[in-house]
Amino acid sequence: NFIIINLFTKLMKKTVLFDRHEKLNAKIVDFAGFLMPVSYSSVNEEHLHVRNSVGVFDVSHMGEIEISGSNSLDLVQHICSNDISKLKIGKAQYNCLTNEKGGIIDDLIVYRIETEKYLLIVNASNISKDWEWINKKNIEFKCIIVDLSNKLSLLAIQGPKAQELCQKFTSEDLSLLPNYSFIISSFAGIKDIIISKTGYTGSGGFELYIPNNNAIDIWDTLFDSKEFDLKPIGLAARDTLRIEMGYCLYGNDINEGTSPEEANLRWITKVETSFIGHKIIENQIKKGSDRKLIGFKLIEKSIPRNGYEVFNIDNKLIGKVTSGTFSPVLKKGIGLAYINSINLKDDLIYIKIRNNLSKAEIVKTPFI
Numbered sequence: 001n002f003i004i005i006n007l008f009t010k011l012m013k014k015t016v017l018f019d020r021h022e023k024l025n026a027k028i029v030d031f032a033g034f035l036m037p038v039s040y041s042s043v044n045e046e047h048l049h050v051r052n053s054v055g056v057f058d059v060s061h062m063g064e065i066e067i068s069g070s071n072s073l074d075l076v077q078h079i080c081s082n083d084i085s086k087l088k089i090g091k092a093q094y095n096c097l098t099n100e101k102g103g104i105i106d107d108l109i110v111y112r113i114e115t116e117k118y119l120l121i122v123n124a125s126n127i128s129k130d131w132e133w134i135n136k137k138n139i140e141f142k143c144i145i146v147d148l149s150n151k152l153s154l155l156a157i158q159g160p161k162a163q164e165l166c167q168k169f170t171s172e173d174l175s176l177l178p179n180y181s182f183i184i185s186s187f188a189g190i191k192d193i194i195i196s197k198t199g200y201t202g203s204g205g206f207e208l209y210i211p212n213n214n215a216i217d218i219w220d221t222l223f224d225s226k227e228f229d230l231k232p233i234g235l236a237a238r239d240t241l242r243i244e245m246g247y248c249l250y251g252n253d254i255n256e257g258t259s260p261e262e263a264n265l266r267w268i269t270k271v272e273t274s275f276i277g278h279k280i281i282e283n284q285i286k287k288g289s290d291r292k293l294i295g296f297k298l299i300e301k302s303i304p305r306n307g308y309e310v311f312n313i314d315n316k317l318i319g320k321v322t323s324g325t326f327s328p329v330l331k332k333g334i335g336l337a338y339i340n341s342i343n344l345k346d347d348l349i350y351i352k353i354r355n356n357l358s359k360a361e362i363v364k365t366p367f368i
Helices: 002-011 018-023 043-052 072-079 124-137 162-167 212-224 235-244 278-287 341-345
Strands: 027-031 034-039 055-058 063-068 092-098 104-114 117-122 144-147 152-158 182-187 190-196 205-211 291-298 309-311 317-327 332-340 348-353 356-363
Touching: 018 212, 034 235, 043 055, 043 235, 055 212, 055 235, 063 072, 063 124, 072 117, 072 124, 092 124, 104 124, 117 124, 124 144, 152 162, 152 212, 162 205, 190 212, 205 212, 235 317, 235 332, 291 341, 291 348, 317 348, 332 341, 332 348
Parallel strands: none
Antiparallel strands: 027 034, 055 152, 063 117, 063 144, 092 104, 104 117, 152 205, 182 190, 190 205, 291 332, 291 356, 309 317, 309 348, 317 332, 348 356
């Protein structure tokens, strides 16, 4: 068994910073085929540190796909749900890749690097699937598509003190950078770093796209800055942070069987652009969808988890929890669930936790 486990570990992918995580005694887990730090201390402690100070995540497992060429706008517009034509150079945009049935192949962020060059940031578990899909749709557009996923590292520096920390390492005025914008500049003496402001925690901060051979230097430089109580943060706290904001996680809250309309992502769904699957989604918008993703807050002391069943007041099964956690800020259980849209008029639902039905109220997100 030891030999099998050891062989399995060797076959797993590692980020450039893996040795740094091991030296910090991080708990390492398999995540989307990568050996990733899930936590360094307690999830609650890491979560609150990001909410109150500043933490850094190694999210280098994420994928980066570059699309360029004279038809790059047309291709990206064809495959993405949002209106790419409104995306200016230096701006970023949240998006979905959709299939012909209106399902979500992936959620992603699109950066417009140049007039005819876009960078797509995709989920680690979907890199191969997205790559094949984009290339399949590129036949008539003849764009140049490059997978940069194995060449770039990605650090997310998040929290209310992130700007003050990052400002030490760049001459750019980061206070002038709006949300969903980016600059390409020097950081910690290293040129051509993409510094973006998209975030996935709801606590503000920046992302650094770094060539792999510079990632360790930047990581060490950040932690050498002793005036800030910078802490490394694992993927477990990243998950609890995003749930507090009501953000979707691919594979939990959205997948190829869910549409942007069902997932409350109409704000990034511009059917007038005629993207793939837009007619089905447009019909859902007009007639309503059979189910909706809702946020809920437990009234009783329990913790909801993915897969837990949801019932209405008449003890009828109406849906399932897709994401759930104990909120370190609210000190109570919160989550996301798909329920039959006919039950949206009900404020109260019941989550089956073990053999008990725990009362919860439907609430708008974000939770905090």
